[in-house]
Amino acid sequence: MSFQFDSLTAFYTMGGHGPFVWLSYLFTLMVLVWLVASPLLRARRLRAALARRRPGAGHHRSAEEKES
Amino acid sequence: MARTRPIMPAWFHRLGSPKGFYSMTTPWLPWLAAASLVLLIGGAVWGLGFAPADAKQGNSFRIIYIHVPSAFLALAGYYVMAVAGAIGLIWRMKLSFVAMKAAAPLGAALTLISLVTGALWGKPTWGTYWVWDARITSMLVLFFLYLGVIALHYAYTNGEAAGKAAAVLALVGTANIPIIYKSVDWWYTLHQPATIKLTEAPSMHPSMFQPLLVMIAGFYCLYALVLILNIRAEILHRERGSHWVVELARSRRS
Numbered sequence: 422m423s424f425q426f427d428s429l430t431a432f433y434t435m436g437g438h439g440p441f442v443w444l445s446y447l448f449t450l451m452v453l454v455w456l457v458a459s460p461l462l463r464a465r466r467l468r469a470a471l472a473r474r475r476p477g478a479g480h481h482r483s484a485e486e487k488e489s
Numbered sequence: 490m491a492r493t494r495p496i497m498p499a500w501f502h503r504l505g506s507p508k509g510f511y512s513m514t515t516p517w518l519p520w521l522a523a524a525s526l527v528l529l530i531g532g533a534v535w536g537l538g539f540a541p542a543d544a545k546q547g548n549s550f551r552i553i554y555i556h557v558p559s560a561f562l563a564l565a566g567y568y569v570m571a572v573a574g575a576i577g578l579i580w581r582m583k584l585s586f587v588a589m590k591a592a593a594p595l596g597a598a599l600t601l602i603s604l605v606t607g608a609l610w611g612k613p614t615w616g617t618y619w620v621w622d623a624r625i626t627s628m629l630v631l632f633f634l635y636l637g638v639i640a641l642h643y644a645y646t647n648g649e650a651a652g653k654a655a656a657v658l659a660l661v662g663t664a665n666i667p668i669i670y671k672s673v674d675w676w677y678t679l680h681q682p683a684t685i686k687l688t689e690a691p692s693m694h695p696s697m698f699q700p701l702l703v704m705i706a707g708f709y710c711l712y713a714l715v716l717i718l719n720i721r722a723e724i725l726h727r728e729r730g731s732h733w734v735v736e737l738a739r740s741r742r743s
Contacts, residue, residue: 422539422696423539424538424539425538425539425540425541425542426538432538435547435548435549435551436542436547436548437547437613438547438548438549438551438613439548441549441552441609441610441612441613442537442548442549442551442552442609444609445552445555445556445605445606445609445610446533446537446555448602448605448606448609449555449559449602449606452598452601452602453529453711455598456594456595456598456711456715457522457711457714457715457718459594460715460718460719460721460722461718461722463722463726464718464721464722464725467722467725467726467729467738468725468737468738469738470738471725471729471734471735471738471739472738472739474735
């Protein structure tokens with residue numbers, strides 16, 4: 422197993438297929454990062470809203486807990 | 490006094506209760522995250538730089554290392570969603586509709602990745618980004634089925650009613666899955682036949698095939714990670730009135 426390209430430039434251009442290959446990987450990376458980040462951010466929002474709630478407020482829902 | 494042996498192991502019941510699921514999956518998260526990161530980065534570097542270029546397609550072939558795993562998981566994820574919906578309809582397990590809802594945006598995103606990377610692969614290989622052939626059209630239908638399940642959850646304010654409606658849609662949509670699988674055999678199409686078949690040896694050279702396996706494993710780990718994260722966030726939302734969630738929010742900042 423060895424590096425398949427003669428130079429870094431050849432690696433970027435990929436014999437003319439570079440834009441297609443790199444755009445594919447970039448798009449995938451962005452979607453995957455969004456997939457991981459969105460539930461983490463949602464959980465953090467929910468926890469923060471619950472932590473702000475007065476102790477003993479019971480089951481009352483405050484405005485900031487309402488999210489889609 | 491005779492002690493009766495429980496029919497199902499304890500972990501099964503823990504997995505079925507929101508609180509049990511939440512506490513049980515907490516230690517899994519760093520391992521799943523590490524495994525996905527290592528496999529996906531390793532597989533991508535291997536596929537992009539070290540796997541040989543395809544004799545006919547050249548370097549555009551390297552898109553296979555994300556196109557095939559994402560399509561794989563888009564289909565497997567549909568089973569996860571439909572089976573979770575069926576369990577929710579039949580046995581009314583509390584977590585099953587939560588799992589179904591969690592699987593929908595994940596499946597939609599993976600289907601979108603496979604469609605976009607497929608288009609970007611199609612341009613240098615077939616000369617066009619898009620053709621209305623059987624495989625691609627049935628994948629687009631899969632994307633809309635996922636969007637339908639997501640939309641139904643927004644359409645109902647009642648979580649139970651939303652779950653039932655979405656489960657019915659998910660189950661009806663299962664008819665599309667065998668069409669996707671067989672589309673490359675049933676119809677004349679530009680799309681190449683399946684690279685990996687369970688019943689046959691792979692048609693690829695091992696030097697190309699091994700990084701693909703690494704990427705598929707990486708996508709599986711990431712799928713499990715995101716599914717669990719989605720379920721946990723939904724549990725926090727649905728159980729926000731329970732004592733344990735309020736305590737969790739006050740005590741832990743992680």
